[in-house]
Amino acid sequence: MGTGSPRQADALVFFGATGDLAYKQIFPALAAMVRRNHLKVPVIGVAKAGWDRERLLDRARDSLRHHQMLDDTTFATLAGLVDYVDGDYEDPDTFDLLRAKLGTAKRPLHYLAIPPSLFATVVGALSKSGCARGGRVVVEKPFGRDLASARQLNEVLHAFFPEDSIYRIDHYLGKEAVLGLLYFRFANSFLEPIWNRTYVSSVQVTMAESFGVQGRGRFYDQTGAIRDVVQNHMLQVVALLAMEPPAGYGHGDVRDEKAKVLRAIPPLRPANVVRGQFVGYREEDGVAPDSQVETFAALRSHVDTWRWSGVPFYVRAGKCLPTTATEVLVRLRRPPEAVLGQDRSGAPNYVRFRLSPDVTISLGARVKAPGEAMVGNEVELALHEQAAGAELRPYERLLGDALRGDASLFAREDAVEAGWAVVDGVLDGSSPLYSYQPGTWGPKEANALMSDRGGWNDPAPAAQP
Numbered sequence: 132m133g134t135g136s137p138r139q140a141d142a143l144v145f146f147g148a149t150g151d152l153a154y155k156q157i158f159p160a161l162a163a164m165v166r167r168n169h170l171k172v173p174v175i176g177v178a179k180a181g182w183d184r185e186r187l188l189d190r191a192r193d194s195l196r197h198h199q200m201l202d203d204t205t206f207a208t209l210a211g212l213v214d215y216v217d218g219d220y221e222d223p224d225t226f227d228l229l230r231a232k233l234g235t236a237k238r239p240l241h242y243l244a245i246p247p248s249l250f251a252t253v254v255g256a257l258s259k260s261g262c263a264r265g266g267r268v269v270v271e272k273p274f275g276r277d278l279a280s281a282r283q284l285n286e287v288l289h290a291f292f293p294e295d296s297i298y299r300i301d302h303y304l305g306k307e308a309v310l311g312l313l314y315f316r317f318a319n320s321f322l323e324p325i326w327n328r329t330y331v332s333s334v335q336v337t338m339a340e341s342f343g344v345q346g347r348g349r350f351y352d353q354t355g356a357i358r359d360v361v362q363n364h365m366l367q368v369v370a371l372l373a374m375e376p377p378a379g380y381g382h383g384d385v386r387d388e389k390a391k392v393l394r395a396i397p398p399l400r401p402a403n404v405v406r407g408q409f410v411g412y413r414e415e416d417g418v419a420p421d422s423q424v425e426t427f428a429a430l431r432s433h434v435d436t437w438r439w440s441g442v443p444f445y446v447r448a449g450k451c452l453p454t455t456a457t458e459v460l461v462r463l464r465r466p467p468e469a470v471l472g473q474d475r476s477g478a479p480n481y482v483r484f485r486l487s488p489d490v491t492i493s494l495g496a497r498v499k500a501p502g503e504a505m506v507g508n509e510v511e512l513a514l515h516e517q518a519a520g521a522e523l524r525p526y527e528r529l530l531g532d533a534l535r536g537d538a539s540l541f542a543r544e545d546a547v548e549a550g551w552a553v554v555d556g557v558l559d560g561s562s563p564l565y566s567y568q569p570g571t572w573g574p575k576e577a578n579a580l581m582s583d584r585g586g587w588n589d590p591a592p593a594a595q596p
């Protein structure tokens with residue numbers, strides 16, 4: 132990617148360069164961009180760690196090795212772009228040094244891979260030092276802890292950057308399979324006539340993870356499943372499933388339609404939410420021994436629009452479940468009773484989107500079983516299948532878009548706030564918390580939420596290669 136376009140950033144600054152996110156996501160994304168010849172701008176890491184540039188490069192090398200992305204050519208090119216500023220975010224000298232390192236850059240992209248409590252300090256200092264001028268900023272989730280704090284955070288950011296220069300990352304939006312869902316919905320004319328309350332009986336999304344909090348106990352115990360993945364990733368998927376066709380060509384229009392869906396979801400009430408905590412969570416490092424934080428959440432909701440009125444939308448997400456997979460299941464209504472002596476016990480038709488780790492789009496149907504009786508079997512027609520790991524990494528996609536100045540796949544202020552408005556009423560922990568054994572599908576109370584006769588769809592484990 133060159134630096135010619137007027138929107139193209141001419142430097143990438145990332146705060147939190149010595150941290151976890153940089154190690155897990157940013158260095159691999161940068162290396163992938165280098166390999167595709169998509170990264171041509173200086174990259175400046177900033178942190179307060181007492182490190183120098185060499186130490187940061189060692190860390191980058193470790194990260195690439197860990198992610199099996201280390202090769203001499205890529206590393207040499209990346210190293211040629213990387214610089215480092217070590218300093219306190221409270222100290223104006225840090226930002227003066229950064230401004231000096233930015234040299235003639237006029238459109239820097241500042242990536243804040245730091246805790247939200249530091250956002251105000253850093254954006255304020257960026258502005259004072261002149262580093263913000265002409266630039267834009269990428270912020271990581273969580274965008275606040277609830278509706279009020281998300282609004283505050285947006286106010287802080289808006290004091291220094293206009294909304295179209297603020298890029299809020301929700302990495303789910305950079306996933307190929309999630310974009311595939313959006314494409315499938317609007318690229319197939321057979322779908323539109325049935326994609327509504329007349330034909331759809333329920334919609335459900337399950338995000339299952341077979342692992343626990345993986346050393347993130349301290350963060351997780353202040354977050355919980357609803358804040359961590361429901362308010363953002365899950366609601367974004369619901370929005371893509373339920374949105375109206377965009378009015379125009381381009382993702383700005385998609386963002387408008389998604390925001391409308393989120394505004395049409397009534398605020399959740401405790402009666403429509405089941406929270407769970409896996410047995411053993413309280414022994415994790417950084418977790419309070421009497422923690423009431425949920426590692427599992429299931430909820431029943433609605434999208435109160437003309438298209439979806441009366442159709443239940445179910446969402447379930449949890450840690451330490453039997454497998455790691457995210458799936459959407461859209462069940463269709465059954466055909467009328469007893470036509471052709473049809474048996475009533477089988478599953479209704481459905482559309483299934485498996486979003487990760489492998490990607491599938493399939494249709495569930497019924498066909499006649501051989502024999503005299505007019506009874507059927509369930510069959511599944513796979514329309515699309517893609518093995519795990521074949522796609523662009525979400526962070527590579529999103530960082531590339533942010534550098535290019537394309538905000539389409541980033542969460543907009545109104546959508547983020549609408550997402551918080553949906554969950555705000557169930558964040559105070561007042562709904563009961565049930566424990567569940569690791570390796571199960573969460574507390575059995577979640578089944579009572581589900582009124583669809585087919586129950587929850589438990590995603591199957593990924594096929595072994």
Ligand code: BG6
Binds near residue numbers: 360487
């Ligand atoms: C993150 C959450 O946003 O998403 C994690 O903080 C979660 O708790 C992760 O594990 C899941 O993302 P992915 O892309 O690995 O399915």
